[in-house]
Each structure stands twice: as C-alpha cells, then as structure tokens.
Amino acid sequence: MVDVVRTKRPALHKRTPAGGAPTAPRSADEARRADASEPRIDVAAVTELLLGTWAQARRQSREMITDEAFWQVPGQPVPEHRERVLGQLRRFVDAGASGRAYPVEYGGQNDNGGNLAAFEELVLADPSMQIKAGVQWGLFGSAIQQLGTKKHHDAWLADVRTLALPGAFAMTEMGHGSDVAAIGTTATYDPDTDEFVIHTPFRAATKEFLGNAALHGRAATVFAQLITGGVNYGVHCFFVPIRSDDGHDLPGITTEDDGVKGGLNGIDNGRISFDHVRIPRENLLNRYGDVDATGAYSSPIPSPGRRFFTMLGALVQGRVSLDGAATTGAALAEYIAITYANQRRQFDSGVGTEEVVLLDYGRHQRRLLPRLAQTYAQAFAHDQLLRRFDGVFGGERDTPDEREDLETLAAALKPLSTWNALDTIQECREACGGAGFMAENRLVGLHHDLDVYATFEGDNNILLQLVGKRLLSDFAKQFTGKDAAALARYAVGQTAERIFHGAGLRRLGQAVADFGSTARSVELGLRAEQQHELLAGRVEQMVTDVASALRPASSLPPAEAAALFNQHQSELIEAARAHGELLQWEAFAEGVAGIEDAGTRQVLTWLRDLFGLWLIEKHLAWYLIGGRLSSQRAASVTRYIDRLCARLRPHAQDLVDAFGFAPEHVRAPIASGAEQQRQDEARAYYAELAASGAAPVSEKSLKKKVTKP
C-alpha cells in the first residue's frame, strides 16, 4: 500500500481529455468533455473555499498526517489498534497539536475554531484517532475547561493537554443515553469529611461506552446527581480519579471493557461503576453550581432546567466537530469513487470495442454527483457553524441567544451530515464494486468508523426533535394572538434569513441572471430563487402544520397531550430535517455568491442547483400534495437533475480534486491510477496481438463468414 501511496497521482481526466493513448478512440463523452473546456473551475481556489475560514489549521493537520505512523492499518487486531492510536495521540502532543482551544497558560492557543478544524481532518488518518483525541481533549478536557473553574484548570488542564493525564468522559449510562437528566449515578455530599461520595446504585447506572475507560484513562469527568442536605440539585460534573499510574482500578472503581465495536476499534471504550468512591468537595466542576463546606448549594443559574441545558450546551463542540468530520469523510469517499469511475471501464457501448468509463453511465452519474453536491453544501454549512462556534466560545459573540442558536444549528446539521456521510460512503463503496469492499480501498472502514456518528453526541432523531421543539417554541412564543399568516411566515425568518444574511439571495439572483441566456426552458421556475422559495416554504409550512396540530395539546390532560405529540413526532422530526436542508442549501448559495471567477461560479452554481433540485426531488410528493409544484414542473425536476449531472460530469474530477487531498490522505489503490495502468497494459496487449496477426478470430465472425459466403 505504501508504494501505491508514494506514487504521484496521475493527472487523468484532468484539464485534458483522457484517452490520449493512440489505441483509444475518444468516446462521445470524452469529446463532450473536451468541448466543455469552458467554463472550468479554478481547482486551487475551490480548495481554498472548501478549506474555509480555518484553512491554515486544516493544512497543518493534513500535513502532519502524511506521516504513515498516523494511518489506520486495516484488520489490525483490537489490542494493537488501541495501542497504536494511543501512540498517535502522543505524537500529536509532540507535534504541539493538542489542546489548541485551551488557554495559553496551559499550553493552548485559545483557538476554538482552528482547534476543531484541525481535529476534523484527522478522520483522513484514522477516525479512531480523531475520536480518541476528541474524548481526551474535546470531552474530558472540555468538561474541565468549560464546567470547571480556575483551580481545576490549574490542576489538570496542562496534563490533559500533554496526555500526562488521560481521561474518560463519563456521562452516558447503560440505562440512560439520550436522557441525561435521568442518570442514576449519585454524588452525595458528606459535610463530615468535606467529600462527595460517588456511587452507582444499580447496574443500569453504570457509566457506559466511554472512550479511555477500558484501559488508558486515569481519571474521568463523571456526571452524577448532586445531592446535598437531602436535596437533589440535578446533574453536575465531578473529576474522579479512576486508575493508578500502573493501570489498576482505584479502590471502589470497577472498569470493564466494551470489547469489539462496529468501528473505531482503536478506542478502548468501556464501563465504569462506583462503589461509594470519595472525592474532595473541590472536585466538583463548579462553574455552574457549587457546594460550600457546610453543604449549602449555590448556582449563578437559579433555574434547574436552564442550568442543566447550559452545562450540556458547554459541550456542544462534539456535535460541531462531527458535522465537519462526517463531511471530510464523505469527501474522501467521493474522491475515491469518482476517481475510480473516471478510470474503470466496463462493458462496451456497442460502438466499437472501447469499453465505457463508469462515470459516463447515466446511472453512475446519478449515484455519485448529487451526493458530491451535498458534500459541497455540507462543507459550506459547516464553515458557518464553525464560525458561529468560534464566536461564542472565543467570547466574541457569547450571549445566551447566540449560544442557543449555536446549539440549535449544531443539532440541525450534525444529524444530516452524519447520515449523509453514511449514505454517501455506502453508495461510493457499491459504485466501486468488489474493489470497494476491500479494506485497502478505505470505503468500508470509513463506513464502519463513521456509523456510530449517527447516534453519538446525541442520537440523530433526538437532536432533530430538539430542533423541531425549538422551532415550535419560538413559533409559539413570538406570535401569540397573531394571525396564521404571520405565524406561517415566522419559520422562515427563524431558519433562513438569519443565516442567509439577506444580501446573499439578491447577489445570487444577479448571478443567475448572468447565465440566464444559456438556460433551457425546463429549468425556468427551478432557479436559485425558486429553489430557495420551495425549500424555505417547506420549513415554514411544516412547522405551521405541526404547530396547528399540536395546538389543542395545551388544553388536554397530560396523557392525551403526550399521545398527540407522539402522533406528530415523525412530522416534527421531518420539519427539523427540512430546516437543516435549507440551512445547507443557503450556505452553499452564499458560498457561491462570493465567487468571482466566472467559470468557477458557473460550475458551482450548477452544483448548487443539483443539490437544491435533489432536495426538492426527495420531497417531490410533499410539493405536489401541497400544490406548490404542478405535475408538469415536478416532472421536470428529475429531467433537470439528469441534465445537471450530464453538465457536471466533465467537471467531476476537478470537483473532487478540489478537496485537496494528497495521496497520503487517500491511500486507496483504486484511486491511485493503478486501474488505469492495468487497462493501458491490457489495451497494449490486444493491440500488439492484433498487429502480430496471431489473434484468434471470434466464433461469431466465423459464423458470419459461413452464413454469408
């Protein structure tokens, strides 16, 4: 594999039409590709655009992982994989790359956005390494940083950064994952000794699925019900040592190993239970709630509910980073599948003997190109999310409203991008046939590792339900007593325009007009503005519909109100998904609107259109039922997508090259040019055989000769 990786990527199907070998007749598509030499994208400029606001941090991280010590070894047994990943984290520290978000006094750089950007790129090396780094610095460390105060930072943050203190983040329990408020672990204050007693009262309260718990963790940030003076003040976080330096469980601590998982097997996930474990009172991470020596509780946030959500919200970066990592993973899959599809040939077209390149098949374009458009949309949307995150956590825009918006945005985007990544990786794997199933070609490993992204850091369905509830509550809050039309318009204000920054659409409308003369009639009515109207209108209508359906709930007995909500749960989740899709589309549109190079803007506008039309096609029945699209226009959506696929096909390689991956990031032999080499060799063999006169004739041609003398 290393040999392949070290080989320079051949510039096949890039810039120049392929099939330069004299024996290869140009296919119809190759001719079309040559004709389509304008417009072209400026690959380097698009790479910059995709790398986004923290391009430099991403480049540094990518540069670091060109070292093969950071690469996943497919099939490595679990114990060795775990050790390898731990070693990778040490290298990461040695490279000075850890704890970038921490304050300067603890060796950090106070760089929140850059920290996540750099961290997300690690998925290219080994997602286990990315997530183990996330556990150490993003969860365990962040709990100390975000929920603790200076005494805690002073005590532990430098050691967390250098991995002198590896730790676990002990929130989830066997019995409670999504419903954190209901966890069973207790932290009971004992004023006699000035200690908290951490206890697991029953098996279901065992902390579960924790990275670093099975082997490497020395301490854990443990979420438990804080009880003092006979009162339960709800979930708080405590710093609890769990293991001695020689790796033994401390007294009262029992750790267990989760064993083999569906992926991420470089991480030692495990369970922790506590048998009346005593920790100093000072180990309560007391930023949002404290207990004094007498046992009196105090908090800067009087409302228990708001306090709880504030604490959880302080840990939003996990969701933010998964949105980015999933997007990078999907981009890698697209790079591999499209590069292969541009080289691999199968079946002749019935015209001559030349076999057809996979990407010239209509079906193959349909499978890969809309998902490529989606990956672009995610990249743009993620950069917006990251800017918002950096604004809040860097302190520049740290208001309760901004925090709530950030949490909602992360909860809307993470489900979409993690699901999309799985869908895209699987489609890419299948599009590469048997070769796609070989571990060396990366696609199966990506799917295995990213699988759990859909349910961790918040189950995707639960997150979307949160978003839906936020949409509903804002809806209800702001428009009490107003009329239905005002209500209906609200959702768009909430979801769309705030992110879209108003001017975007107008600039974009202009851009569309510039290229209007080349548009075919079928595309009229499905341009940028209409796409936006359709996508935004859907959010607006769905939120209104659910809100209307739930309106009687307030006057119903609780059981019936719960049943009514349950009846509309799926619709609410779909409304939240529509909201996320709209945000992604808008981010893409905004990204395109800022492009100055005409060729790049043209091609990315097509790609944005493909994304928009693909979303509309997914929900076509909804648009038809609601009368928002006529049958005729709806039918044209699919044709328009086909046309956009054909139009984008010559640009497909440019568009994946623009992800900017080096061979050391890709590593898949099928995307290395080896396929092309084999085909050239086969072609040369047949050409030589034909020239030698020794080639066998086909039975068919013989029969023709016999029957037609």
Add this chain to the structure above:
Amino acid sequence: MVDVVRTKRPALHKRTPAGGAPTAPRSADEARRADASEPRIDVAAVTELLLGTWAQARRQSREMITDEAFWQVPGQPVPEHRERVLGQLRRFVDAGASGRAYPVEYGGQNDNGGNLAAFEELVLADPSMQIKAGVQWGLFGSAIQQLGTKKHHDAWLADVRTLALPGAFAMTEMGHGSDVAAIGTTATYDPDTDEFVIHTPFRAATKEFLGNAALHGRAATVFAQLITGGVNYGVHCFFVPIRSDDGHDLPGITTEDDGVKGGLNGIDNGRISFDHVRIPRENLLNRYGDVDATGAYSSPIPSPGRRFFTMLGALVQGRVSLDGAATTGAALAEYIAITYANQRRQFDSGVGTEEVVLLDYGRHQRRLLPRLAQTYAQAFAHDQLLRRFDGVFGGERDTPDEREDLETLAAALKPLSTWNALDTIQECREACGGAGFMAENRLVGLHHDLDVYATFEGDNNILLQLVGKRLLSDFAKQFTGKDAAALARYAVGQTAERIFHGAGLRRLGQAVADFGSTARSVELGLRAEQQHELLAGRVEQMVTDVASALRPASSLPPAEAAALFNQHQSELIEAARAHGELLQWEAFAEGVAGIEDAGTRQVLTWLRDLFGLWLIEKHLAWYLIGGRLSSQRAASVTRYIDRLCARLRPHAQDLVDAFGFAPEHVRAPIASGAEQQRQDEARAYYAELAASGAAPVSEKSLKKKVTKP
C-alpha cells in the same frame, strides 16, 4: 455472551401485556395492547409459513448451528477467523449437511430447494461460513456439477462434498466483474499434447476476489476464452489444480491474498494468475461445449450468445440463495431491534414518572415496522423463487422458458432483498443506539458481512438492468405492430399475473371484504386491490415509457442509440425495481390469502397493507405526477401508514417471534432480556428508596414549596 445465550428468552411482551411487576404502572400503550388481545397471530403457524416449503431443511440447519462452534467470534483476527470457518465447514461435512443438491451417487440427496434453504440459514451462525460453504459447494462444486459431465462428477464431486478437494470459483478478473464475456484469461488448445494452456496475458486478467484462493483451495473452476484452431469460442469453464496438498502454488500458478475486507473475513479471498498452465483436455467442463483430440469444437447450443448465457444461468443458485440469506439476516436484525425496543425505556412521557418503551414512540414504529413488513414480503417472495429454482434444477419444470423466468426472477429479487437487508440492519442498529454499535449485539457484524451481497453474484444495478432489458425485449417481441394500449397492458401480464396465479387476487379481495366493516374511511381506495393496481400499473407504465423513449434507437446510428439508452438507464433500472417490488407484494398477498386462522390473517393483512402502502409512499410523487393518485388520497397514504403502525405495534413482538429464532441464533445481549432485568432492578431500587423515606427531594419540588407556601 455464552451465558446470556444459554438463558431462556423471557416471554416479555408476548401474549400477556408487559409490566406485570407491581411497581410498573401500565402505560397507555400497554393498556391498548391488552385491549388488542383479539385478533392475535398464531405464532407457531406463522413460523411454519415463514420457514416455507423447505421448513424441515431450515430447522435441521438451525438445529445444527445451535452449537457454538459455528458462531462468529466478533473481532477475531483474520487468520484465526479463516481457520475457524474452515473448521466449521468440516463440521458441516461431518454432520452430513454438505452437498445436499448433489446426486445420490456422490453422497448428495438430489435436493435442490432443501439445499439452498438449509444453506441460507447459516447466515445466523456466521455469514462467512455461509459464503465459504457457498463458494465450495455452491460455486466451485456447482460449476463441476452443472457445467461438467459424468466423468467430471465421478472424478471430483464426492471429494468436493467431503471437502477433501477444496476449491475456488475463478470467474471474476481484476479487469472484468460484471462483464464476464470480456474476461482476458485464455485456454488455448494444444493438439500436440492434448492439453489446454491456461494463461493470464496481462495483470487485469488476474482472477480476483475468489474465496478459497488465498489459502485453502486445491483447485479452481476457471473461466477462460476457449481458443482452438485459431478461433475463440468464448468463455468456458475448466478444472485447474492450483495448489499442492501441502499448500504450495503449483508450477505456473501464482496466488495472492486479498487481505482484509469490509466483512466476511472468515473467507480467504484472493487472486490467481496463470503462466501457461497446462491441463488435460478432459478438464474442460464440457456440458455445453467440447473440443475433441483434433481440436474441433462442438456444442449442443449453436448460438455463442445463447450458449454463454446458458452456462451462466446454470449458476443462478448463488443469486437465489443470497435473496434468502439477506432476508434471514434482515429478520434477525428486526428480531433484535424490536425485542430491545419493547424493553428499553427512555424519557418519561410527561405522565407520571414511568419512562416510555421505545416502540411506543411514533417515530420508532415508523422506523422498524414498515421494514418488518418488507422482511415478511421477502420471505414469501423468496419461497416462490426457491420453488421455481427447485422445479428447474430438480428437472420437474426444466424448460428454456422456465430457466429464463427463473433467472429474471432471481435478478429482480436479489437486488431488492440485499439492499433492503442493508437498509434494515442499519436502521435497526441505529434504533438500538450505542448498544447497537457493540459487536456482541450482532447488528454491525451483519451489516459488514452482508454489505458485499449488494455487488456480488451480480452487481445489483446491473442485475436490475438485465431485468429491465428482459421486460423491454418481451415487450417489443410480443406486440410488434399492435397498438399502444395492448403494449401497455403487456408488462403486467409478464410481471404480475404469472406469479400471482390469478385466483390469489380474487381470494384476497374476499378476505378484505370480510374485514371491511372495521376499515376507516381514509383507507378506502387503498385496499389490497388498489394497492395491486397501483403497483402493477406503475410497472406497466414505466416499461411502456422507457420502451417508447427508446423506440427511435433502432433507426439511429449505434453511437446515438447507445447515448439514448444511457439517458434512460436510470428509468429502466427503476422500472425493474418496481417490477421486483410488485412481485414481493404479490407473494405476500398470496401468502396471506392462504391463511385460515382469522386473527393471523387479519394481522398479516395489516402487515401486507403496510408493505404495500410503504411502497406506494416511496413512489408517491410518481403516482401524483401521473394522476394515478389525487392529492387528497396521496396525503392519506402517510396517515394510513401511521395508523397501520399503531395497529401493528401490539403485534410487533409476536411478528418477530414468529421468525422462530432460538437464543443460540440471536445471541445479542440486548435482545436477551438483560435490559429488562436492569430496568426492574433500577425500579426496585427507587421504590425501596422512596419507601425508606431517605430519598432526596428534587430541587424543583423544593423551589415550588418555597414559592407556593
């Protein structure tokens, strides 16, 4: 894990309403479930129905694999896993279970249907074992049996059966998978020595992805271009020894190891290349083509094309068995996810403190129940496919037409069931949250192993395209010169009524009428007959549309004709998919029509309706655009599905219990009752705490006391 497995499954949520523990208040749903005590399904009878025509063979196979020696060990390193699976095959032989389809004189039972039925069940033990058995007895052995003649059977079949002769099936090459006709390996007859010379002329002609090639195979059935007297007679199959008994490559043979794969790592897939390897002329498997000592070629099938497809068709059993194995895999996933969803609780409903069972959430029902309906449909459709297969290969109905129908049916069903299995397993895995990601709970392993089913034994898209072409060619053949309406009606005759056996629908109509009085108004117009009409009408219309669009092709130059076809490739594949869906629905309907027990028939009728409506919902936009459903009726489809989910919810456990899996087949701790035990323990803890008077009060209740004195 073994302990868990050996424990008897608790009869939770079965027959009697759950929550019998005195501390557990009955939830609204539990009350509903109790009320829904009629109708109930007869679980044992449904098990019999699902096990199908070869129930006995399936039971034998399931009984055998209760032995833990047959079970997959998650995370086992690749070399050990390969040895374990080889050992499992030996046990399989010792149990007398191998080669059931072979003639009695070679130790077989001449039982084609039973052979596949038994083989499919092995997926419950370890899909690697299933597929390695399939390579040995189903591919390598079948090539000898189906493509060879008595001399070959006498020489090798008994040893194949006993595993004395392990072998590889060498069809696919690095350069050609789906397009078998274009393979590069040559078999050139040398009359001087009466031998064939097997040769790999270039790297891309290397045989690739072959089970048993990396380690265990001693011989291979090698597909190569048969060349004699300077004429290429096309692809034929040859028996070629590849390895000595001590495991070394024979002279001229080079084998390579494919290494780690995305799944099925108990199989030693690898590559084989040939450097002028000489084999006796008699090693040509000569049922469909022979060469005499002078080098003269002869064949009972004069047309090279028909001969090629006859040879490939003789190997259809691989596709047939994957359809069954994928269905069994999906059923296991549904069993695990639904059993867990009936025990796992998360979030209280806002009514009291009792948390809600996952399957009581509307969203969770939506995720699992339509896929359960689909799995049932596949089971019924698969039994029909298996009966057809047995009829052809048992000789009872072995005509060219029956063979062609069998191949088309297998090509239509295998893509749907293998894709559906992946979708179902993934949804089940996510529905189990983090626990679903643990290897011990089986779901991730099933996904990894079954992933490749979508692209092997025929890439799913290619298979559907074959089906589409068959539909088109029959369409064109039978109706030349007739009018459009007659053309349009054709497709249904082809796809539907032949399988449906006419009477089915009428009997079914009757069944629906029996229950008519309970139907709600929304369901009118979406009953069985309308479902059939909608599904069949879709196939009819889509085939007609593609045929019309392609009609100009015959008068176009080849390049333009190819481009035209390419434009409609996706539509053709979608038409074939619609055809497969119709067949599954019809098989389900036919299965239901034969049920006499009223409760069982009622519940399975709902389930069949859910499947039908779910298919219609997937393609709702198509029905709306074509005016086949009004907006109003289309909107009611989704509501009807929701209603059916609620109606079926109390029967969900019965419906998965009816798959008839023993604990040794399930093995997943989350479906063992352990979750329920943990919850009972937690509940008892809180009850005891409350009774003791030592329970802390909540801060919230404290605040209420303060503000409301």
